Amino acid sequence: QVQLVESGGGLVQAGGSLRLSCGASGRTFSRYTMGWFRQAPGKERDFVAAISWRGGVTYYADSVKGRFTISRDNAKNMVYLQMNSLKPEDTAVYYCAAVLAPAIVVVKTIGEYDYWGQGTQVTVSS
Secondary structure (H helix, E strand, O other): OOOEEEEOOEEEEOOOOEEEEEEEOOOOHHHEEEEEEEEOOOOOEEEEEEEOOOOOOEEEOOOOOOOEEEEEEOOOOEEEEEEOOOOHHHOEEEEEEEEEOOOOOOOOOHHHOOEEOOOEEEEEEO
16 A cells, blocks of 8 residues: 655746655555656646656656656655746646556556545646
8 A cells, every 4th residue: 555645836937847746655665656647627637757666767748858857766755756847738736646567667557557646736827
């Protein structure tokens, strides 16, 4: 069982930066592939980024590639999403998620994730 808690959301102007954090409970955190997803009002929840539990393999949605960076600290049970050059279209509730997976596998399919946080709001003003 893994419990996830996101933090770090807020209001920022276009072009600005935010760093989201996700803290995880459970001693086996280091065996979970971690992902970030987002959901804008009236839209489906979409994949943003994922990171393997070993080897630092990452994968990004095309819309955030080059602007967002996912990272993790297994010793601290934390995963992060550094968001730079934010755009109004990045406005959404951001969720972190976890799934047991092989060491260097990243998962981008929402249905494969087993555990979800409650989400944190990110609002980018123009």
